[in-house]
Amino acid sequence: MSRLFFALWPDEASRSLLAEVAEKLPAGLGKHVPVQKLHLTLVFLGQVDDTVRDGLIEDANAIAVPPFAIEFTHSGWWPRAEVAWLAPDHIPAELPPLVQRLQDLPWARQIEVDRRPYAPHLTVARKVRRRPPALPFQPIRWEIREFCLVESTTGQAGSEYRILRRWALKS
Numbered sequence: 001m002s003r004l005f006f007a008l009w010p011d012e013a014s015r016s017l018l019a020e021v022a023e024k025l026p027a028g029l030g031k032h033v034p035v036q037k038l039h040l041t042l043v044f045l046g047q048v049d050d051t052v053r054d055g056l057i058e059d060a061n062a063i064a065v066p067p068f069a070i071e072f073t074h075s076g077w078w079p080r081a082e083v084a085w086l087a088p089d090h091i092p093a094e095l096p097p098l099v100q101r102l103q104d105l106p107w108a109r110q111i112e113v114d115r116r117p118y119a120p121h122l123t124v125a126r127k128v129r130r131r132p133p134a135l136p137f138q139p140i141r142w143e144i145r146e147f148c149l150v151e152s153t154t155g156q157a158g159s160e161y162r163i164l165r166r167w168a169l170k171s
């Protein structure tokens with residue numbers, strides 16, 4: 001079994017820009033997500049057995065969504081989840097179909113996934129228990145060329161992520 005999710009993983013340039021914004025959070029307000037772990041979750045799968053994982057990887061080969069860009073424009077906070085995040089004002093037209101296709105894969109294999117409306121957000125800090133100030137920043141444009149399947153394990157330093165597979169976006 002492994003704990004899995006589909007995600008978008010920032011390239012180095014976008015990652016540093018996103019991390020720079022995260023640095024603007026006042027000290028003591030929570031725990032920054034380490035720069036190498038910044039990502040945008042597409043679909044969280046939870047615990048999946050190895051045979052199903054291999055099947056999902058096979059099925060994902062058929063996904064054809066063209067490359068697109070996301071522009072992060074504002075920060076926010078979810079008090080119950082205790083996370084501070086960055087998000088786009090405008091959801092690119094290609095993103096909901098990609099998420100939909102990725103939700104359909106586990107669904108077809110009787111794996112329940114969150115079907116609430118997808119709210120794209122990139123978590124920059126956890127355990128944020130008080131409302132952070134809005135973070136001032138210039139829009140960050142991230143060109144998305146691939147999506148990936150990631151395994152999450154819990155170690156002493158919190159969650160560790162390992163990219164199991166990447167798929168290029170294609171028309």
Ligand code: 2AM
Nearest residue numbers: 005039040041044083114122123152159
């Ligand atoms: P978060 O950033 O909003 O916390 C790996 O844990 C990724 O999957 C994280 O980005 C996290 O989103 C998301 N995630 C973790 N547990 C989840 C759950 N139970 N439901 C939906 N998403 C989850």
